[in-house]
Structure formats: C-alpha cells, structure tokens
Amino acid sequence: MNASPLLNQVAFTLGPVAVSVPVVVTWGIMAALAVGSGVLTRALHLRASRAQMALELIVTSIDSQIEATVQSDAAPFRVLVGTLFLFVLAANWIAVIPGVEPPTAHLETDAALAATVFVATIGYGIRANGLWGYLRTFAEPSWVMVPLNLVEQITRTLSLMVRLFGNVMSGVFVVGIVLSLAGLLVPIPLMALDLLTGAVQAYIFAILATVFIAAALGENRQKPADTVLKGPV
Amino acid sequence: MHFDWATFAFQLVNILVLMWLLGRYFFRPVTKIIAERQSEVDRLLKAAEASQAEAETARGAVQAAREAIAAERLKVIETAVGEAEARRAAMLAKAADEAAAAVANAQQAVTERLEGEQREQMGRAVDLAILITHKLLDELPAEARVTGYPERLSQVLNALSQERRAELAGSDGTLRIVAPRPLTKPETALAMAAVGAVAQNGALPVEVDAGLLAGLELRSSQGVIHNSLRYDLGRIAEALVSHEKR
Amino acid sequence: MDYLKLASILGAAMAVSFGAIGPALAEGRAVAAAMEAIARQPEAAGTLSRTLFVGLAMIETMAIYCLVIALLLLFANPYVQ
Numbered sequence: 001m002n003a004s005p006l007l008n009q010v011a012f013t014l015g016p017v018a019v020s021v022p023v024v025v026t027w028g029i030m031a032a033l034a035v036g037s038g039v040l041t042r043a044l045h046l047r048a049s050r051a052q053m054a055l056e057l058i059v060t061s062i063d064s065q066i067e068a069t070v071q072s073d074a075a076p077f078r079v080l081v082g083t084l085f086l087f088v089l090a091a092n093w094i095a096v097i098p099g100v101e102p103p104t105a106h107l108e109t110d111a112a113l114a115a116t117v118f119v120a121t122i123g124y125g126i127r128a129n130g131l132w133g134y135l136r137t138f139a140e141p142s143w144v145m146v147p148l149n150l151v152e153q154i155t156r157t158l159s160l161m162v163r164l165f166g167n168v169m170s171g172v173f174v175v176g177i178v179l180s181l182a183g184l185l186v187p188i189p190l191m192a193l194d195l196l197t198g199a200v201q202a203y204i205f206a207i208l209a210t211v212f213i214a215a216a217l218g219e220n221r222q223k224p225a226d227t228v229l230k231g232p233v
Numbered sequence: 234m235h236f237d238w239a240t241f242a243f244q245l246v247n248i249l250v251l252m253w254l255l256g257r258y259f260f261r262p263v264t265k266i267i268a269e270r271q272s273e274v275d276r277l278l279k280a281a282e283a284s285q286a287e288a289e290t291a292r293g294a295v296q297a298a299r300e301a302i303a304a305e306r307l308k309v310i311e312t313a314v315g316e317a318e319a320r321r322a323a324m325l326a327k328a329a330d331e332a333a334a335a336v337a338n339a340q341q342a343v344t345e346r347l348e349g350e351q352r353e354q355m356g357r358a359v360d361l362a363i364l365i366t367h368k369l370l371d372e373l374p375a376e377a378r379v380t381g382y383p384e385r386l387s388q389v390l391n392a393l394s395q396e397r398r399a400e401l402a403g404s405d406g407t408l409r410i411v412a413p414r415p416l417t418k419p420e421t422a423l424a425m426a427a428v429g430a431v432a433q434n435g436a437l438p439v440e441v442d443a444g445l446l447a448g449l450e451l452r453s454s455q456g457v458i459h460n461s462l463r464y465d466l467g468r469i470a471e472a473l474v475s476h477e478k479r
Numbered sequence: 480m481d482y483l484k485l486a487s488i489l490g491a492a493m494a495v496s497f498g499a500i501g502p503a504l505a506e507g508r509a510v511a512a513a514m515e516a517i518a519r520q521p522e523a524a525g526t527l528s529r530t531l532f533v534g535l536a537m538i539e540t541m542a543i544y545c546l547v548i549a550l551l552l553l554f555a556n557p558y559v560q
Binding site: 159162163165166167169170173197200201203204207 | 537544
C-alpha cells in the first residue's frame, strides 16, 4: 500500500486537462448502462419477456419506494432517483472486475453525486413552493432555527458524500490490505461483503435523496416515517 | 487533502448526461409499456366484467326458463292427475251403475222366471183342477152342471147397475147364453127367467161351451157376465197367487 | 516533526478504536431488537430485515466517518508534509 487511496491516478491528458481513471471508468459504466438499456428496451411487448419483466420490476420498485416516501406520484422524481440508484449500484459493483476501482471510492464522484442531490433538492423545493415559500421553510418552526436549518443543508450533503465515499473506499482499502498481506483468493469473502455493502449504500443514497426532496416539497407532505430514515447528519 | 476539481466537473457532467441517457432510453419506454399494459389490463378487466355480467344475465334467463318449465310440468302433472281422477271416478260410477243394472236385471230375470214358473205351475194346477173337476162332474148327474147357476146369474144381473144392464140389453143380436151342455127344456126356461132382466125380446140364443165345466154365462159384444166353475177356479188360482206373492 | 507523526498515528488508531465502540453497541442493540421482532412476528421478517440492513448501514456510517478521519490523518494530513 504505497499510494494514498485519496489520490487519483491520471489516465491520460486531454490538452491541459488531466482525465483521471475514475472518469474513464464512469464513462465505461455510462456506455454499458446506455447501450444495455437501449438494447433491452428496443423490443418491448405487452406480453413481457423475462428480461423485460426484470426491467419493469426495477422501475416499479423504484417507483413504489419513491411513492412511499414522497406520498405523491413518482413520475417527476423517477429519472433523478432512478439514475442515482442505478449509477451508484453499478459503480459499487464494478469492483468485481479485477483491476477496476469503483469511481465512488473517490471523493470527487461522491461530491458530484451529492451536489446533484443538493441542487435538485433546492430546485424541487422552489418549484413546489415558489422561491419565497421555499425560503420560508427554513424559518420553521421559528426564525431561531434559520442558522440550524442552513447548516443542516450543508452538513447533510457532506454526510451523504462522506458516507458513500467512506463505505466504498474502506471496502476497496480493506480488500487491498488483505490482498497485500494474505494472498490471491483470501479477500473474496470481503469482496462479497462489499457487494452487499455497495447495494445497501446505493439504496440508502437514493432513499436519502428522496427524503431530502420530500422534505423540500413541504411540511404537509412530510411524514414522520421519513425523518426516521434521515439518519446522522 | 487533495480534491481534484477537474474530476469533480467531469463526474458532474457525466451524471447529468447519464440521467438524460437513462431517462431517454430506459425509464421512458419501460414506463410507457407499463402504462400500456395497465390500460390493457383495465380494458380486459372491463371486458371480462361485461361478459361476466352477460353470462350472469343469461344464467338468470336460463334459470327463469327452467323454473317456468318446472311449473309447467307441475301443472301438466296436476291436470293429468285430475283428469285421471275424474276418469277413474267416472269409470267407477259407470261400473257401479253397470253392476247395479246387471244385479237389477238379474233380479228381475229371477223374479220374472220365478213368476213365470209360478204362473206355469198355477196354470198346470188350474188345468189339473179343471181335469179333476171334469172327471168328478162326469160322474155326477148331468143336472149338476147347470143346477143353481141360473139363480146365481139372476142375482149378479140384479146387482149390476142400471147403466150396465142397459148396455148389455143394448147389444142387440150378439147377446147370448153360454152353457156347458145343451140345455133341457126346464133348464132353458129357468135360464130365460134368470136373464129376463136384460133380455128384451124373450128368448136368447144358447151356445154350448164344454170348457165352462158347469155354469151359465151371459156373453155379448159389450162384455161377459162370468158365472161358471171354470171361471171360479181361475179366480181362486189368481187369488192364491196374489196371496202367495204377498 | 516526529511527535506530529506519532500524534497523527495515535489519533488515527484512537479514532478507529473508540469510534468503533458506539456503532458496535448500537448494531448489537438493533440486531437484538430485530431478532425479537422477527420472533414475535415472523410474517413481517422481510420488511424487518430490510429496515434492519438500512439501519445497520446508517449506524455503520459513524464508524466509517471515524475511518475516514483516520485515513485523512494517515494519508492526507495537512500538517505533515
């Protein structure tokens, strides 16, 4: 373990801009997802094939999770939340390919994901309540809470970022340490555990994004069950 | 602490592009096909419900028809039973009538035969009595056949009403005396005296009829004054018969 | 300079060790409660175990934070050049 896990290796340089390895891996994941979905959704039928049923199951379960959290129609949030979930899942699971590090094991990718959620939360909140109405939600239940609410916005985004980064990076780090200490096949159980952790973290990331959006939509839509899933901020 | 802002910018753009890609090629078609299937299922369900309602209606109609048939059958059976009952009653009555008629016929036939036998017997008895009397009278003197009868005849004639006597007297020509044997002179005189009440012009013709056995009768087209042993025997037999019948 | 390195290593070790205590106790409590709930209501095992996994991941995040701090101390310490 010579290299810091926090450092990015540069894959190649594009003029003055250095393109790092995680970006290349992300491009690969994007290409695979886009091509795969394009091929699978080319011939959809009312009488579903096995693959189509799997696709529909993914979409309907994402929808049901969103609806259970937001308490309204899932259509406006489906693309954002679904893409976050699928990308984080694919990025976490790409570690099964030898020699490929998950892009989410690097802070920049997680920061980009968290920033997307942060901007989307504000956007949905303004669209649902108007600019003034959204700003007023920071003063609830009283104006004393305004600084706390503002800090919460920042800290929960940071925690979203660091949670994903820490989980995936620690998994990669542990696998690397065990591989360097013990040998070739020993870290396989740890990699299996990483798969589970990766799936759970993808689910948590998507659910937390949904919870933040639901909270931004307004107090009347927020349910006590959502606050339970908010977690540490 | 090292944060690579270029990678951050790349990943931000990557995520937005991936969002567009997946929304365009994954979520939109799959959502569309799910909605299509939903509407198809709704349509099929509606059609199924409609056809089920139709089947329900048809079943109701069949049920009603079946009930109507059952009611009809019950009615037919009742009618048939009633008819059979009536026919049976009629047949029974007819048979009873016929039996009664047969019994009555048989009774009448028996009675008739009995009566006929009786009458025959009586007739035979009367014949026997006539025969016996004939034999007995043959052994008696010839006077015995007439003696006493002219007096009796005159008594009968006197007992007759005036109109009857006039009728007898009015039957001119046919009025005559009937005797069992040719009368002697004194006997003729006695007879003439006896019928004097009805004889207009004295003498009446005298006829002989051995069947009388004994007696003296007056006959005409208007009627007969019976006054003979033969007639008495007949009357006795008749009286005996009627007595027996009672 | 040596004291700074030593302090960083000690800080990293303490962060991971003490930071693991709280999440360990919390995970134990959560799993115990989930087991009890599943024993009481076996038909709700699916929902319970899903919620349990999510909750465990949440709790684990605390330990992960500590690990991140430790890694920062070890590999990205701004005071150790």
